[in-house]
Amino acid sequence: xxxxxxxxxxxxxxxxxxxxxxxxxxxxxxxxxxxxxxxxxxxxxxxxxxxxxxxxxxxxxxxxxxxxxxxxxxxxxxxxxxxxxxxxxxxxxxxxxxxxxxxxxxxxxxxxxxxxxxxxxxxxxxxxxxxxxxxxxxxxxxxxxxxxxxxxxxxxxxxxxxxxxxxxxxxxxxxxxxxxxxxxxxxxxxxxxxxxxxxxxxxxxxxxxxxxxxxxxxxxxxxxxxxxxxxxxxxxxxxxxxxxxxxxxxxxxxxxxxxxxxxxxxxxxxxxxxxxxxxxxxxxxxxxxxxxxxxxxxxxxxxxxxxxxxxxxxxxxxxxxxxxxxxxxxxxxxxxxxxxxxxxxxxxxxxxxxxx
Numbered sequence: 516x517x518x519x520x521x522x523x524x525x526x527x528x529x530x531x532x533x534x535x536x537x538x539x540x541x542x543x544x545x546x547x548x549x550x551x552x553x554x555x556x557x558x559x560x561x562x563x564x565x566x567x568x569x570x571x572x573x574x575x576x577x578x579x580x581x582x583x584x585x586x587x588x589x590x591x592x593x594x595x596x597x598x599x600x601x602x603x604x605x606x607x608x609x610x611x612x613x614x615x616x617x618x619x620x621x622x623x624x625x626x627x628x629x630x631x632x633x634x635x636x637x638x639x640x641x642x643x644x645x646x647x648x649x650x651x652x653x654x655x656x657x658x659x660x661x662x663x664x665x666x667x668x669x670x671x672x673x674x675x676x677x678x679x680x681x682x683x684x685x686x687x688x689x690x691x692x693x694x695x696x697x698x699x700x701x702x703x704x705x706x707x708x709x710x711x712x713x714x715x716x717x718x719x720x721x722x723x724x725x726x727x728x729x730x731x732x733x734x735x736x737x738x739x740x741x742x743x744x745x746x747x748x749x750x751x752x753x754x755x756x757x758x759x760x761x762x763x764x765x766x767x768x769x770x771x772x773x774x775x776x777x778x779x780x781x782x783x784x785x786x787x788x789x790x791x792x793x794x795x796x797x798x799x800x801x802x803x804x805x806x807x808x809x810x811x812x813x814x815x816x817x818x819x820x821x822x823x824x825x826x827x828x829x830x831x832x833x834x835x836x837x838x839x840x841x842x843x844x845x846x847x848x849x850x851x852x853x854x855x856x857x858x859x860x861x862x863x864x865x866x867x868x869x870x871x
Contacts, residue, residue, distance in 0.1 A: 530584065533714040534577045537707040541565070541573035544703060548623050556701075559684070563692075563701040566637045567622045568606065572599045572645050573707045579652045580714055589656060600649020607642035609633075638700045640692065644676045644708050651715055667716060667724050674712025680705035682750070686757055733796050741785040748781045832857040 544565035547555025556564035575595040582592035605616050619625075619635035637645075651669035654662045683691025684702050693699035716725045728735050728742075756770040765773070818825055824841035826834055837852045847855065 530714040530718040531581065533710045533717070534580045534584075537710040537714070538574050538577035540703050540707040540710075541570040541577075544570040545574075558701065558703045562684075563638070563699045564625075565701050565704050566619075566625070566635055566641075568602055568618060568635070569637045569641055569645075569704050572602045572637075572648075573704070573711070575599050576645075576648050576652060576711050577714075580655070580711070580718070583652070583655050584718060592655075593653065596649055596652035596655070599645050600653065602637075603642045603645025603647075603649060606637050607639060607646065609636060610639050610642070638692075639694050640676060640680070640700045641704055641708075644673050644700075647672045647676075648708070648711060655715065655718075670712045670715035671724075672712075673708050674716065677705045677707070677709030677712060681709065685750070685754055734793060737789045737792055741789050744785050745778075745782060749778055752777045752781075826852075828857060 543555050545567065547553065547557075547564075548567055548570075553564065554560075575598050579592045579595035579599070582588050582595070602618070605618060608614070609616055609619075619633065619637075621635075623635070625634035647669045651666045651673065654666040654669070657663060657666065680692040680700050681702065683689065684705070689699070692705070717728075728739050752774050756765075756774045759765045760767050760770040818836070818838045821838055822840055824844040825836075825838045826841045827836040829835050833856045834852045837849060839849075842849055842852055845852070
């Protein structure tokens with residue numbers, strides 16, 4: 516039994532929408548640099564801004580993925596993917612080997628950060644994400660399963676980085692979006708990385724890790740709903756408990772206990788609900804099959820017991836079903852009738868009448 520099409524959740528549309536959404540986030544940040552509007556670069560007041568190289572790499576990533584999806588310009592897709600990988604690798608090497616590649620302020624001067632604090636340089640976390648994103652895109656079109664898995668696991672790592680950073684901002688944990696005193700990854704960059712990771716994972720409709728969710732079945736729809744509910748409840752519960760603990764309304768132990776109880780209860784409920792619905796669908800499928808089988812048996816009984824000869828032919832004039840009376844009429848066994856056509860059984864003068 517198939518589920519109805521669910522709009523944006525359809526794989527062929529979802530990957531395109533998420534990739535474009537990530538590109539729009541990057542384009543907004545670039546507009547902020549051009550127009551000198553800090554709110555477009557930072558989104559959150561007094562937080563890190565999306566660097567120009569970050570915005571360009573996100574645009575290149577989205578463009579590469581869209582080119583791969585269209586299948587019209589793989590050379591261009593590989594080129595943009597390599598630029599993403601190269602930007603991440605060079606930027607990370609600047610931190611590791613303490614050198615300046617001259618790419619940090621190639622287009623705009625970063626006046627908000629002092630010279631000793633790496634102005635214009637993307638954060639180490641962002642650089643790592645771009646290395647992984649570049650690898651994911653460079654192996655995107657590989658036919659062998661190892662290439663597919665490298666692409667997908669790299670995309671999963673990018674998605675987790677984006678998700679962890681967003682959780683860090685939501686819960687106020689700077690350890691999730693900043694390494695020591697180095698540049699931190701901004702919230703808009705994290706959101707774009709999460710979207711790109713989702714887009715890549717959802718683009719492998721048949722053989723990818725997400726193929727179980729991409730099928731147009733009730734089971735896939737139920738799975739998507741359950742995962743969405745679990746993630747939303749987990750994040751919201753953790754945030755509420757943290758606020759209660761910070762406000763000294765409850766202690767840490769009670770907050771953790773409440774969070775575990777709510778998460779466990781939610782997990783049980785959505786699993787029970789999904790299992791119940793799948794069992795009902797399975798029962799309906801079995802019931803439909805039994806009704807169909809019963810109808811076929813009644814049809815077969817009527818055909819077999821009929822006193823008149825009943826013969827069913829295909830478009831080529833060969834017999835596909837003959838009842839016992841039909842076999843007796845022409846003097847052939849059932850197995851012999853299966854090998855014959857109407858031309859073998861009827862006389863030449865009778866053939867025109869069979870065509871009427």
